[in-house]
Amino acid sequence: MYGKGLRPLSIATVAMLGLALSLVAFYAPLDADQGFIQKIFYLHVPLAITALVGFVVGGVFAIAHLRSGDAKWDAYSYVSIHMSVIFGVAVLITGSIWAKASWGYWWVWDEPTLVSFLIVFLLYATYYPFRYAIEDRDRQARYASVFAITAGAFVPLNFMAVRLAQSLYHPRVFGTANGGLPGSMLLTFLCCLAAMALLWVTLVKFELTAKSASGQVKRLRRALDAPTSGASSQIAPEVS
Amino acid sequence: MLTLLAAAPALPLDEAGKYVAGAYIVFVLLLVIYVGIMATKLQRIEREMRELASFAEQRKETERRDEVSAR
Numbered sequence: 001m002y003g004k005g006l007r008p009l010s011i012a013t014v015a016m017l018g019l020a021l022s023l024v025a026f027y028a029p030l031d032a033d034q035g036f037i038q039k040i041f042y043l044h045v046p047l048a049i050t051a052l053v054g055f056v057v058g059g060v061f062a063i064a065h066l067r068s069g070d071a072k073w074d075a076y077s078y079v080s081i082h083m084s085v086i087f088g089v090a091v092l093i094t095g096s097i098w099a100k101a102s103w104g105y106w107w108v109w110d111e112p113t114l115v116s117f118l119i120v121f122l123l124y125a126t127y128y129p130f131r132y133a134i135e136d137r138d139r140q141a142r143y144a145s146v147f148a149i150t151a152g153a154f155v156p157l158n159f160m161a162v163r164l165a166q167s168l169y170h171p172r173v174f175g176t177a178n179g180g181l182p183g184s185m186l187l188t189f190l191c192c193l194a195a196m197a198l199l200w201v202t203l204v205k206f207e208l209t210a211k212s213a214s215g216q217v218k219r220l221r222r223a224l225d226a227p228t229s230g231a232s233s234q235i236a237p238e239v240s
Numbered sequence: 241m242l243t244l245l246a247a248a249p250a251l252p253l254d255e256a257g258k259y260v261a262g263a264y265i266v267f268v269l270l271l272v273i274y275v276g277i278m279a280t281k282l283q284r285i286e287r288e289m290r291e292l293a294s295f296a297e298q299r300k301e302t303e304r305r306d307e308v309s310a311r
Contacts, residue, residue, distance in 0.1 A: 021264075035256055036256035036257065036260060037256045037259060037260065039260045040259070040260055040263045043263055043264060043267055044263070047267075086270065086274065089270065090266065090267055090270050093263075093266045094263040094266060094267065097259050097262050097263045097266070098259070098263065100259065101255075101256060101259035101260075203274065206278060207278075210278060210281050210282065210285070213282075213285050214281070214284075214285055217285055217288045217289060217292065220292055221288075221292060224292060224295060224296055224299070
């Protein structure tokens with residue numbers, strides 16, 4: 001029953017997104033240094049934090065899968081990583097737009113924060129071909145879990161390494177050197193972060209519910225001995 | 241170049257607006273694409289369910305006819 005509680009969760013997500021975007025538009029003051037462009041950060045940074053935490057969560061689910069052998073945890077891990085990759089695409093695009101507006105360049109190769117995120121993103125982009133190169137379902141799930149744990153452990157290490165790198169020009173949202181964010185900006189940022197986290201959880205639940213429904217249809221088809229439909233997907237882990 | 245980037249001045253509001261709008265439009269667009277993909281998946285599941293329902297009904301009908309002819 002993956003769809004349980006999906007409706008209130010969806011309503012809460014829409015309400016939170018509405019509140020967060022209203023705060024960005026009408027409440028958060030203009031940044032003295034960056035001006036209006038800083039409004040992109042209320043989208044870009046929460047997306048990045050949610051994507052990175054999502055990758056780690058995928059690793060935690062993978063540990064649960066290896067410990068219990070329950071295919072349910074493999075599906076959770078797969079969907080978490082899948083959703084974080086989608087969030088990662090949004091992070092890269094919104095970050096590039098901000099870079100173009102602020103620095104005049106779409107991408108800067110000697111900036112550790114940008115390059116490290118790209119490395120993490122590309123690492124997880126290899127998860128799909130790696131996973132589907134293995135035909136046997138059990139082996140596929142086990143190897144994918146090992147990948148998710150290894151890559152998930154790499155994410156916080158990478159994050160700490162970048163923080164220690166003392167980048168010169170990628171702004172630090174929670175930097176303490178210049179006093180950090182003022183109250184109104186911090187409140188807006190936290191609302192945006194909560195909205196993105198809720199959106200991630202809701203979309204993960206949606207994806208799991210769709211996979212579960214698809215799995216139930218396959219089970220029904222097998223039970224009825226019905227001919228297989230050519231349209232059914234074989235690439236994602238089955239959820240029963 | 242690093243110093244130059246660090247000291248880049250803020251864009252005026254009319255110029256910055258298109259970048260901010262662009263970033264938020266990208267986010268909404270990605271959400272819409274995702275919802276579109278989910279809608280396609282749901283349509284496929286619904287079609288498969290319909291196929292299975294008609295298959296089950298046909299089988300039941302055949303069984304009923306076989307029962308009648310056996311009597």
